[in-house]
Amino acid sequence: MKHLLLRCLVLLGPAFALPALAAPPDPSAVRAHCSGCHRESSPGHFDRISDMRKTPEGWEMTLFRMHQVHGVVLDDDARTQVLRYLTSVGGLAPAEAAPARFALERRPNVQDLSLGDEMGVMCGRCHSLARAALQRRDAPEWLKLAHTHVGQWPTLEYQQSGRDRFWWESATKELPAKLAALYPLDTPAWRKWSAGTHASPVGRWLVWGHAPGRGDYHGTAVIAARGTDGYSATYTLTYADGTALNGTSKSVVYTGYEWRGSATLGQDDVREVYALSEDGARLSGRWFVNGHAEVGGDWHAARAEGAPAVFAVLPRALRAGAATEVVVVGRGLGTSPAFGAGVTASAVKALPDGLHATLAVAADAAPGVRPVTAGGARNADAAVVYAKIDRVVIEPQYGIARVGGGKVAPVIGQFEAVGYIDAAGKPGGIALGPLPASWSVAPHDEQAKAAEDVKFTGTMDASGKFLPAVAGPDPQRPFSGNNVGDLAVIGTVKDGDRSVSGKAHLVVTVQRWNTPPIY
Ligand code: HEC
Ligand code: HEC
Structure with a gap:
């Protein structure tokens, strides 16, 4: 009886054939585990399943629900096969996933997408709008999703101040068409991507990145094939202070570009959420510590082989009148890098990922963005000379930390002090990147002071x-009361004999009990 009912529920999907792939992926795992409830209405077309596209994380959430609510049990092997199939026939093209990648990369304190007031209140009050923006469906399927919401979480309409409007009216009458216009199932981008062949990440790579609170790092990666579409990687990396950040990774590339790895990096077990660029020349994203997604780092990688190129200068900011040790990450850089007038490089030493040099910056070197040239390659925006720090902006400006305890780990708040110089024609000034700072907290307001939030949070x-x-x-x-509160975070950067401070707002709030892959 239960099955009959379920069948009725799921057989309502419209038939829609996705464009054929170059090498058709094998649907046998989906046929074996899903077609009992999701009819294969034409070969390779499973009702509902084939009527939508999602990211690997989106599909994982679906499989979780099929298990939790509908009792679909998959062992690891079957799960992997199902996930590979779903992400290859029903994924997002790179350009489609790009605007909401922050949610996949679990970047902390990022402002959600803005899709207007109506969508913000209707769909963004319980979870991120990114969750919707990372799916593609036609109007009938967006409508079904509204039904799923109230069918499975019947109190949903009344949660989160939902009674301020006729939620159901809007969710079923207006929004399906609006969502389908924004995020339709069939797009030129996906047709093109799913019909194409995709680059392999195998090879040698140059790597650079930044871990907030820890610093810049750089080095090399070697990626080798593992099984059919898996990869293994070895990382030889170091932080700017010389500490090794070596590691190994096992990954799968979904949808031809979505790199998902499990790695050890330094002391940590981390998750890697990277995207391989369409031309296969770059691999970029974010890694984060298992169980502490707020702790992690940016990741950039470029092929080790290729024409000379300057990718990054670490650190980016060069103080006039001082000597700075820098690493230039790049290919074929030669031995005489140039940073423009007033900057002299000495003690140039080749590194596997570029070169190391000592830069003497003249006291009167002109402040501003400096092009960096090396080995015939040029990067117009790789370094900045500054004489005086004009402002310090604490990032994030508005941060959230969560108390921990019991089975739920705390969510840490990581702040950085980003220096800026003023520049004619640049309203926001020029960023110098994160600078070393000293840190303190203070009450955010009178109420926080009276409640002694600084002492308890x-x-x-x-x-x-x-x-x-x-x-x-x-x-x-x-x-x-709970140990929650409202703090001001103050970061102070030394600039010669002066110091420059910036301030941010930190809300220390309650635990988060539910941590799906896409918030
Ligand atoms: C026991 C029956 C059953 C099986 C087996 C089953 N499903 Fe479902 N599935 C449902 C029901 C019922 C719904 C509608 C309610 C919902 O979305 O949770 C559904 C909905 C879905 C949806 C639409 C969800 C959305 O985002 O709107 C997808 C996609 C899906 N299932 C995928 C799968 C996949 C993949 C498998 C195989 C691994 C599977 N299902 C196996 C019962 C089942
Ligand atoms: C009152 C809270 C609430 C509101 C409002 C809400 N959602 Fe959800 N949404 C949820 C919950 C709960 C889930 C299920 C989370 C899970 O499966 O872990 C969910 C899941 C989703 C998913 C993932 C479903 C899947 O299986 O792929 C999407 C996409 C989504 N919502 C889009 C929307 C859209 C679009 C709207 C506006 C029409 C909306 N949500 C409004 C609570 C809400």
Whole structure:
């Protein structure tokens, strides 16, 4: 009876054939595990399943629900096969996923997409709009999703201040067409991507990146094939202070570009969420610590073989009147890099990923963005000379940390002090990148002061990392309140004899119990 009912529910999808692939992926795992409820209405077309496209994380959430709500049990092997099939016939083209990658990369404190007031309140009040923006469906399927929402979470309409409007009216009458116009199933981008052949990440790579609170790192990666569409990678990386950040990774590339790896990097077990560029020349994204997605780093990689190229200068900011040790990450850089008038490079040493040099910057070197040339290659925007820091902006400007305890780890708040110089014709000034700073916290307002939030919410360490306190009723607080609160975060950068400070707002709030792959 249950199955009959379920069948009725799922057989309502319209037939829609996705464009054929160069080498058709094998649907046998989906046929074996899903077609009992999702009829294969034409060869390779499974009702509902074939009527939408999602990211690997989106499909994982679906499989989780098929398990949790509909009792579909898959072992690891079957799960992998199903996921590979779904992401290859029903993925997002790189350009389609690009605007909301921050959600896949689990970047902390990023502002969600803005799709207007109506969509923000209707769909963005419980979860990110990114969750919707990372799917593609036609109007009938967006409508079914509204039904799924109220069918499976019947109190949904009344949650999160949902009674401020006729949610169901809007979700079923207006939004399906609007969502289908924004995020339709059939697009030229996907037709082109799914019909094409895709680059392989196998080979040698140059790597550079930045881990907030820890610093810049650079080095090399070697990626080799593992099984049919898996890869293994070996990383030889170092932080700017010389600490090794070596590691190994096992990954799968979904949809021809979505690199998902499990790695050890330095001391940490990390997840890698990278995208291989369409031409296969770049691999970029973010890695984050397992169980602490807020802790991680940016990742950039470019092929080790190829024409001379300057990719990055670490650090990017060069102080006039001082000597700075720099690493130039690039290919075929030769031995005489140039940073423009007033900057002299010495002690140039070749590195596997570029070169190391000592730069003497004259006291009167002109401040501003510097093109960097080496080995005949030029990067117009790789370094900045500055004489005086005009402003410091603390990033994030508005951050959230969460108390921890019991089975739920705290969510750490990581801040950085980004220096700026003013420049004619550049309203926002020129960013110098994150600079070393000293850190403190203060009450955000009078209420926070009266409640002694600074004392109860946690501690700030020397690297701008806020470690929240333990959750739960605290008998030392009025009414045994939780250790939540409202803080100002102050970062101060030394600039010669001056110091320049910036301020940000940190909300230390309650635990998050539900941590799906896409918030
Ligand atoms: C026991 C029956 C059953 C099986 C087996 C089953 N499903 Fe479902 N599936 C459902 C029902 C019922 C719904 C509609 C309610 C919902 O979305 O949760 C559904 C909905 C879906 C949807 C639409 C969800 C959305 O995003 O709107 C997808 C996609 C899906 N299933 C994928 C799968 C895949 C892939 C498998 C095989 C691994 C599978 N299902 C196996 C019962 C099943
Ligand atoms: C009252 C809260 C709430 C509102 C409002 C809401 N959602 Fe959801 N949404 C949820 C919950 C809960 C889930 C299920 C999470 C899970 O499966 O882990 C979900 C899941 C989703 C998913 C993933 C479903 C899948 O299986 O692929 C999408 C996409 C989505 N919502 C889009 C929307 C859109 C579009 C709107 C506006 C029409 C909307 N949501 C409004 C609570 C809400």
